[in-house]
Amino acid sequence: MQLTDVRREYQTGDVPTVALAGVSLKVQRGEFVAIVGPSGSGKSTLMNLIGCLDRPSAGTVTISDKDISTLDDNELTALRSRAIGFVFQQFQLLPLTSAVENVAAPLLYQGIRPREAHKRAAAMLTRLGLGERLDFDRGRLSGGQQQRVAISRALVTNPDLVLADEPTGALDTSSGAAVMEVFKEMNAEGRTIVLITHDLEVAATAKRRVYIRDGLIERDEADAMVSTP
Amino acid sequence: MNLWLTFRLSLSRIAAAKVRSALTMLGVIIGVSAVVALTAVGQGAEQGIDSSLASLGANQITVSATSPTGLDENDAAAIAEIEGVLKTSTEVRTQGTIAYGSESINASIIGVSPTYEDLGNPDVAIGSFLPTSPGLQNSRTIVISARGADRLEFTTASIGDEVRVNGLAFTVVGVLDDADGFGSGVNVYITQEAARSLFSKSPYLSVIRIQAESQEAVPPVEYRVESFLRFSKNVQDDDDATFSIFNQAALQDTIRTVTGTLGILITGIAGISLVVGGIGIMNIMLVSVRERTREIGVRRAIGAKQSQILTQFLMEAVVLSTLGGLIGLTIGQLASYGFSILGGWEFFIDPTTVFVALGFSALVGIVFGVWPARTAAKLQPVDALRFE
Numbered sequence: 001m002q003l004t005d006v007r008r009e010y011q012t013g014d015v016p017t018v019a020l021a022g023v024s025l026k027v028q029r030g031e032f033v034a035i036v037g038p039s040g041s042g043k044s045t046l047m048n049l050i051g052c053l054d055r056p057s058a059g060t061v062t063i064s065d066k067d068i069s070t071l072d073d074n075e076l077t078a079l080r081s082r083a084i085g086f087v088f089q090q091f092q093l094l095p096l097t098s099a100v101e102n103v104a105a106p107l108l109y110q111g112i113r114p115r116e117a118h119k120r121a122a123a124m125l126t127r128l129g130l131g132e133r134l135d136f137d138r139g140r141l142s143g144g145q146q147q148r149v150a151i152s153r154a155l156v157t158n159p160d161l162v163l164a165d166e167p168t169g170a171l172d173t174s175s176g177a178a179v180m181e182v183f184k185e186m187n188a189e190g191r192t193i194v195l196i197t198h199d200l201e202v203a204a205t206a207k208r209r210v211y212i213r214d215g216l217i218e219r220d221e222a223d224a225m226v227s228t229p
Numbered sequence: 230m231n232l233w234l235t236f237r238l239s240l241s242r243i244a245a246a247k248v249r250s251a252l253t254m255l256g257v258i259i260g261v262s263a264v265v266a267l268t269a270v271g272q273g274a275e276q277g278i279d280s281s282l283a284s285l286g287a288n289q290i291t292v293s294a295t296s297p298t299g300l301d302e303n304d305a306a307a308i309a310e311i312e313g314v315l316k317t318s319t320e321v322r323t324q325g326t327i328a329y330g331s332e333s334i335n336a337s338i339i340g341v342s343p344t345y346e347d348l349g350n351p352d353v354a355i356g357s358f359l360p361t362s363p364g365l366q367n368s369r370t371i372v373i374s375a376r377g378a379d380r381l382e383f384t385t386a387s388i389g390d391e392v393r394v395n396g397l398a399f400t401v402v403g404v405l406d407d408a409d410g411f412g413s414g415v416n417v418y419i420t421q422e423a424a425r426s427l428f429s430k431s432p433y434l435s436v437i438r439i440q441a442e443s444q445e446a447v448p449p450v451e452y453r454v455e456s457f458l459r460f461s462k463n464v465q466d467d468d469d470a471t472f473s474i475f476n477q478a479a480l481q482d483t484i485r486t487v488t489g490t491l492g493i494l495i496t497g498i499a500g501i502s503l504v505v506g507g508i509g510i511m512n513i514m515l516v517s518v519r520e521r522t523r524e525i526g527v528r529r530a531i532g533a534k535q536s537q538i539l540t541q542f543l544m545e546a547v548v549l550s551t552l553g554g555l556i557g558l559t560i561g562q563l564a565s566y567g568f569s570i571l572g573g574w575e576f577f578i579d580p581t582t583v584f585v586a587l588g589f590s591a592l593v594g595i596v597f598g599v600w601p602a603r604t605a606a607k608l609q610p611v612d613a614l615r616f617e
Contacts, residue, residue, distance in 0.1 A: 053530060054611040073535055081532030088614075092527040096241050109532040114234060153531060 001027045001050065001161065001192070006059035008045050019045040021215035022059070026222075027194060029160065032187040034195045034206035042215040044165065047196045051084055051163045052076045064160065081110055085154030089166035091146040093138040093153075099125060100134040103152045110157065124152040128182065144175030151182055161192045168202055180205045235541055239548040249513065250549060256509040257553030257593060258560065260502025261586050265561025266568065267495045268582055273565075273574035275488050279481075289348065290439040290451050290476045292458070299471030300434040307457060313442050313450040318344040319421065320436040323429045327373070327417060328393040329381040336377055336415040338394065339435075340424025348438040351418070356388045356403030359420055366422040371399040377415035378404045394419070397427060447476050503589060506553065507597035514546050514601035525605055526613030539606040546598025547591055554590025558583060 008020040019042045027033055037043045048054040049061050052068055061068045064083055068076060093102050103121035108114065122134055128148045138146055147167060154162055164183065168176030184205060187193050195206055203209050211218040243250040292308075294300040302319075309317045321340040326333055341349070343361045351358050351372070359370055371392060373383065381392065383401070391398045399419065441450040455474055464470050518525070525538060562578060569576035 048611045048614075051530065053614065054609075077529070077532060077534045080530065086527075086530045088527070092523070094524060094527065095521075096238075096245055105528070106531040108231075108234060109528075109534070109537055114231065157532070 001064070002060075002062045003046075003049070004060045004062075006049060006056045006061060008042075008049065008054070009057045018215055020049075020056075023212075023215070023217055024059075025210065025217065025220070027192060029192055030187075030190050032183070032193045032195070032205075032207040034197060034203035034209045035212055036197060036200065036203045036209055037212035037218075038198055041212045043196050043198075043212050046212065047163055047165050047194070050161075050194060051086060052080045081106065081157065083160050085157065085159040085162045087147070087150050087154050087162065087164040087167045089169040091138070091143070091150045091170070093146055093149055096137070098135045098137050099130060099141065099149045099152075102138075102149055103156050106153060106157050121152070121156055124156045125149065128152050142175070143171050144178060147171060147175070147179050148182070151179070155186065159191075161194065162186060163194050163196075165196045166198070167195070168197075168199070176202070232540070232544070235544045236548065238541065239545040242545060243549060243552065250552075253509055253513040254506075254549055254553030254556065256502065256506025257550050257590050258506075258557040260499060260506050261554050261557025261590060262560035262564065263502065264495055264499040265558055265582055265586055266564035267498070269561070269565030269576075269579075270568050270572070271488060271491055271495065272579070273569055273572050275484075277572070277574050278484050288441045288444045288447050288478075290441065290447060290454065290474060292437040292439065292454065292472050292474050294433070294435050294471060295473055296471045298431075298433050300437060302432045302434065304458065304461065305434060305437050307461070308437060308439060308454055311450065311453050311457065313446040313453070314439055315442045316344055316347060316440040318342045318348045318438045319434050320345065320438075321421060321424050321429050321433070322435040323424070325395045325428065327377065327381065327415075328396075329383055329387075329390070332381045334377065334380050334415055336417045338424065338428060339416055339418050340421040340429065341418055342421045345418075345438075348440055352406040353403050354406035355385050356401070358403055359418060360402075366420045367426065368420065369397065369399045369423055370402045370420065372403040372405060372418040373401060374405045374416045377417055380415065395428065399423075444478065447478055451476055499589070503593050506590075507550070507593040510546055510550055510594060511597040511601060513549075514542060514598055515604065517545070518542065518601050518605040521605075522608065522613050522616040525608055526610055526616065529608070529610035529613060535606040538608075539602045542602035542605045543595065543598045546602065547594035550594030550597075551587060551591045554587050554593075557590070558586045561586070 003023055003025045006020055006023045007018070010017045010019060021042075023042075023046065025046075035043050035046060045054070049056055049068075050063070052063060052071075055061075055069055063079060066079065068079070071079065093099075094105060097105070100118060100121045103124055104114070104117040107117035107120060112120075122131075125131060125134055128151060130145060130148055130152070133141060133145065138149075141149065147170075151167075154164075162183075167183070168179055171179060180202065183193055183195065187207075193206075195203070197203050208221045210220045292300065305317060305319045308314060319342045323338050323340075325336060325338045327336050341359065343363070343366065345351075346358050346361060353372070354375065356372075358372055360366070360368060371394065373381070373392070377383075383390075383392075383404070385404075388401060388403070391400055393399070394417070439450065439454065441447045451474060458464070458472055459470070462471055528538060566576050
């Protein structure tokens, strides 16, 4: 995964806002990277670009050797569906659906048969210690449990890359620590993890930290990569 | 995400917001139920009119006098000879009092020719109609309509009793099942000979009924009869006419035109109410898309294609409208069952109505659901996720 001189600007009313002012970043398969920065630093924009939810205003984003600006909406969706798992700060479990239905949803969108999807979702939840709570909806799960459901949902398609946006932000310290353990295990299995956080303690779990401020990379612990001015 | 799962998801969403769903469906429910009920009433009424007209015979022409001296025996004799005329019957009408026991009522006394039974098709409930053999035409026999019998407190067992018509004794031979037409008057029937000799001594007639040889012969016969009467009565313009002519077929046509117009009216009401219902659904779906923007964003992030989001919202609109249609159909059928009891016609569930009602409500869901669903599908994932 590689970003080359990426810019992203938004038009808010008449005022153009520069969220990313030229960022270059390369993440290798199997890395565990934390992108650290205060709010407004452009880290969420960066995550949206890496997650194929958005396109850059300038520069190129390459995921699995594909330049995402050349892909149409369906191809981007297919790439997300196959290669990327998302974990959000507010869990974002789907309403009116049980834990297992939530986890099965990405598989169903891929066109996998409901029975098979359900089986794989249940297996994933069981692996994350929620085997007893498959049919609970989000109202009957604690924050930590909801986040584990969300992680199961991110992992069930067996993606190369997991993107986590402040995954511990809405959790107490011990649930947060448990979630970070899960990420560490996932990384140990060889999965690439990109974690976005403002919390240095959380970022300490990652193997590499990239500091971002005002739309620019301030410091990248990988010496090979240098931020562009 | 297959259609069955999408369908179940829509149902659970509708069930999760029952009041809102019910209010949304209200337009479609009211529209469909009103149309189903009105259609059934229309069909029932048409059936009733058809069968009562059929009993009168479609190849009949009726000539009525519009003045006391408008028609007479000579006219009837001449009309009977006109080409295409199969049979005629004549009636003289006078007013009188009928007394039985302690009861006394006013009635139209109709003196009918022996052929009347063939043309007028009286519906005899008890006993028989008047004698038809020539030798019995001067007998003092009488047939009373159902309403008359009721007012005179005349019971089944009383057939053969005597009633007094303007003070003269007549033997009751039958009671009719007929309603007495419009109004609240009572008709009684006696032979024309008795009527002439006792009550109405003039040669004038009230009604001449004509049976044409066939239904096709009705218009030419009507034309010939009218020409003859105009000539013999020297009618210069329509205001001078002492008679009026009408035929069952023309009446039937008129009624068909009326029911046809009614049908167009019902279709119009259906169209308007379904459009109103559809706008209600569209409105709530647009609100729903807005409320669920983040959910849409999450679904897009975890791999939902635009088409899958479109299908989900479209399905929801179609399920809403079709469910509304189903409820409306049920209410409409219940109402038409009620009307069929009141109106006295046969209740039946018309498969066409069921099909059309459900088909159109589904169509409303599709037509009015497309825009909200497209709005949902076109949301940029990143904007949807950021939406607060």
